[in-house]
Amino acid sequence: MHEHFFQCPYCWETISMLIDVSQTTQQYIEDCEICCNPIQISVHTENQNILSFQADNIEQ
Numbered sequence: 001m002h003e004h005f006f007q008c009p010y011c012w013e014t015i016s017m018l019i020d021v022s023q024t025t026q027q028y029i030e031d032c033e034i035c036c037n038p039i040q041i042s043v044h045t046e047n048q049n050i051l052s053f054q055a056d057n058i059e060q
Helices: none
Strands: 002-007 014-019 025-031 038-046 049-057
Touching (some): 002 049, 014 038
Antiparallel strands (some): 002 014, 038 049
C-alpha cells in the first residue's frame, strides 16, 4: 500500500488515500473525506510504483 496525496476536484482540499500498488489498473469511486462528494479514481501502477493517478468529479 502506498499513501497518495491529491486535491479533491470539488473542494480543492488536499486529501490522501491508500493505493494498492499490487494491482496494475484500478478504477473506483471514493468519497472525499472533507466534503463527502464522490470522486472517480483511476490509477495505473507498475513495479510497485504509481505511473498515473487521476481524480475527477462525477458528472450528474
